[in-house]
Amino acid sequence: MNGNKPPAGFASAFTRHVALHPRVAYYPYPEPLCPVLVRMVIDEILVGPNAAGNGVVTGELIARGAEDTEATVFDENDPPNANVAIWRLHDTPGNGAHPDVAELVWQMRPILAAQGIEPGEVAPNHVLIPAPTNFHDCPYGPPRRHDPIALPDSSPLQVTIAVIDSGYQDTGPIAGLVSAGYGDWFSDLSTVGKPKWGWRPESASAASGLNPLDQDGDGRLDALVGHANFVAGVILQACPGAKVVVESHNGAFIEADSLNPAVPTEASVARSLWKHRDAAVINVGFAFPTLPDIPLTGSEIDPAGPPSWSLDIVFQSVADRPAHVVVAPAGNQGCTTPQYPAAFSLTYPNAVGVGSLAPDGTRSAFSNHGPWVSCCTEGEDVASTFIVGWSGETEEAELKGYPDAGKHPTQEFGGWASWQGTSFAAPKVAGLIGALTPGEGTPLDAWSQLQKGSPVGSTEIDMGHVLAGLVPQSPDL
Numbered sequence: 001m002n003g004n005k006p007p008a009g010f011a012s013a014f015t016r017h018v019a020l021h022p023r024v025a026y027y028p029y030p031e032p033l034c035p036v037l038v039r040m041v042i043d044e045i046l047v048g049p050n051a052a053g054n055g056v057v058t059g060e061l062i063a064r065g066a067e068d069t070e071a072t073v074f075d076e077n078d079p080p081n082a083n084v085a086i087w088r089l090h091d092t093p094g095n096g097a098h099p100d101v102a103e104l105v106w107q108m109r110p111i112l113a114a115q116g117i118e119p120g121e122v123a124p125n126h127v128l129i130p131a132p133t134n135f136h137d138c139p140y141g142p143p144r145r146h147d148p149i150a151l152p153d154s155s156p157l158q159v160t161i162a163v164i165d166s167g168y169q170d171t172g173p174i175a176g177l178v179s180a181g182y183g184d185w186f187s188d189l190s191t192v193g194k195p196k197w198g199w200r201p202e203s204a205s206a207a208s209g210l211n212p213l214d215q216d217g218d219g220r221l222d223a224l225v226g227h228a229n230f231v232a233g234v235i236l237q238a239c240p241g242a243k244v245v246v247e248s249h250n251g252a253f254i255e256a257d258s259l260n261p262a263v264p265t266e267a268s269v270a271r272s273l274w275k276h277r278d279a280a281v282i283n284v285g286f287a288f289p290t291l292p293d294i295p296l297t298g299s300e301i302d303p304a305g306p307p308s309w310s311l312d313i314v315f316q317s318v319a320d321r322p323a324h325v326v327v328a329p330a331g332n333q334g335c336t337t338p339q340y341p342a343a344f345s346l347t348y349p350n351a352v353g354v355g356s357l358a359p360d361g362t363r364s365a366f367s368n369h370g371p372w373v374s375c376c377t378e379g380e381d382v383a384s385t386f387i388v389g390w391s392g393e394t395e396e397a398e399l400k401g402y403p404d405a406g407k408h409p410t411q412e413f414g415g416w417a418s419w420q421g422t423s424f425a426a427p428k429v430a431g432l433i434g435a436l437t438p439g440e441g442t443p444l445d446a447w448s449q450l451q452k453g454s455p456v457g458s459t460e461i462d463m464g465h466v467l468a469g470l471v472p473q474s475p476d477l
Contacts, residue, residue: 034335048121157241166251185262233385238431379425
């Protein structure tokens with residue numbers, strides 16, 4: 001058995017692609033716990049500043065076959081005095097019961113405790129995908145063709161809303177309404193001799209010779225194509241005066257990703273979050289669980305790993321700045337295991353985790369929930385901007401309750417789609433916060449206003465404040 005890729009039942013082609021990617025290892029929560037899959041780069045370790053500056057810790061890392069790449073998550077002194085070093089394991093044979101990186105982290109955490117260092121300061125570089133359902137569909141079922149809808153007329157508000165997401169394509173009705181860039185990728189920059197690890201810009205296009213809409217070549221629309229396009233359109237429907245800036249990380253997860261384009265990681269998304277820290281509202285489209293402190297037996301009650309240290313550094317730097325609010329989806333596993341960055345809502349007042357409501361006002365069956373989810377709004381059958389130029393099957397199979405359930409539907413996209421998932425509830429809230437930010441107020445004021453005007457849901461909903469009906473669905477849905 002390969003401990004880097006232990007047995008797990010995947011119900012979708014996309015999650016299978018993630019699992020089989022040569023740069024990805026994963027740790028599945030055992031039954032009967034929530035169906036959570038902790039994904040990580042197969043040989044990378046993120047080491048916080050206190051751990052990186054402690055000789056005992058670094059000595060133990062070296063003794064276990066790791067080396068400092070001399071690269072960091074953030075640029076030098078950015079954020080000040082709080083960088084995260086990137087280390088690598090020399091070998092990852094997968095001979096243990098669990099991923100090699102996970103085994104190393106678990107060995108290091110008692111050593112950290114003995115040195116008075118927080119456990120999150122030695123952690124895997126988690127692999128991220130937008131609001132995933134780990135053993136099922138991503139985001140939650142395939143996109144479906146939708147007739148054009150009218151975007152609201154622009155307003156003079158001009159609040160900046162950053163979208164950190166995946167799958168942006170410079171096509172469709174959103175293309176002329178946003179400015180788009182691409183995240184950085186941590187990779188080997190050397191051409192000869194000893195590898196030199198560092199950051200390089202991710203390409204906007206697919207690897208050479210690949211169709212950017214079907215990079216795995218299976219004849220089906222890749223699962224995350226147009227995800228960022230869709231999210232940006234949801235924001236503009238809620239906040240017509242938004243100046244939307246997209247930072248896209250690739251989400252195709254094919255073997256060519258090891259070269260170009262890249263796999264989204266905790267390190268690269270934290271880097272993008274810092275880059276856009278001055279935006280009034282930031283919609284981070286990713287939701288990921290962190291590696292637990294110890295291997296789980298299945299008997300634990302709602303286990304969770306330590307918070308993401310790399311993201312936490314960014315939140316610490318803006319926590320006392322009410323001009324910034326970060327919004328993130330709760331994820332789609334249908335359970336209570338905290339997902340980051342949404343779960344930072346328990347620690348930071350300007351972090352907002354968003355769950356999904358069904359049309360009848362109940363919690364969507366797929367939506368994560370718990371005290372770490374700040375609020376919820378409708379996330380099913382949301383209509384928004386999408387791509388053009390695709391006619392054929394989708395990578396994800398159709399859901400139960402829809403015609404052709406279990407089959408890969410043939411769709412022809414002309415720039416619009418309907419989709420569902422917490423990743424489409426979150427941008428409604430991000431847009432609302434932007435729209436409610438008055439000239440003299442702040443986004444944090446707007447978030448406080450939303451909370452005061454909305455009831456806390458029942459224990460059955462378990463997703464904080466209910467913001468139902470504040471962002472209308474398309475009238476023809």
